[in-house]
Amino acid sequence: MVTEVEAYGGVDDPASHASRGPTNRNQAMYLGPGHLYVYRIHQVVCANLVVGPEGHPAAVLIRGGVPVEGDRTMARRRGRADHLADGPGKLCQALGITIDDDGLRLDEVSGVWLEPGEPPDAIESTPRIGISRATERPWRFTFQP
DNA sequence: GGATCGATCATC
DNA sequence: ATGATCGATCCA
Numbered sequence: 001m002v003t004e005v006e007a008y009g010g011v012d013d014p015a016s017h018a019s020r021g022p023t024n025r026n027q028a029m030y031l032g033p034g035h036l037y038v039y040r041i042h043q044v045v046c047a048n049l050v051v052g053p054e055g056h057p058a059a060v061l062i063r064g065g066v067p068v069e070g071d072r073t074m075a076r077r078r079g080r081a082d083h084l085a086d087g088p089g090k091l092c093q094a095l096g097i098t099i100d101d102d103g104l105r106l107d108e109v110s111g112v113w114l115e116p117g118e119p120p121d122a123i124e125s126t127p128r129i130g131i132s133r134a135t136e137r138p139w140r141f142t143f144q145p
Numbered sequence: 146g147g148a149t150c151g152a153t154c155a156t157c
Numbered sequence: 158a159t160g161a162t163c164g165a166t167c168c169a
Contacts, residue, residue, distance in 0.1 A: 015152075023166075039152080040164060041152070041164085042153045042154070042162070042163080043153085043161080048152085083155090087153070129152070129153095130153070132150090
């Protein structure tokens, strides 16, 4: 269950990897809705679901979640029994998402899919984590499961 | 070709 | 609060 996400835009969002136009790294952000933008940071990968139309970069960074099922698989991939998906890098490791999944459509990534769930009672909105520009925009969204 | 800087994590 | 540690990016 995804509990924490952040929104990133294009040239209009100074904190976005697409703020300075297309590069080799961020090309997946331009592929259109349903694609995965996976990038490497500090020996770890983070996954975004692209939501903007083709040619117009906008994506949702999946920052965290709690296991609903498959705890055992996640624990094996993580190499520990706790902190399975409480961070963007940990979530990718737990779900088996790698840099090779960058640019794929979500339905092309084996073992990973999206399902609708019950809308949470209250969603909190705060500034995004780990960025140095546009820090005032409250584009991080979380809820308590 | 070299310097800089992270959309992080784990542990102190 | 801090260090690990290496790509992508940027500027010569």
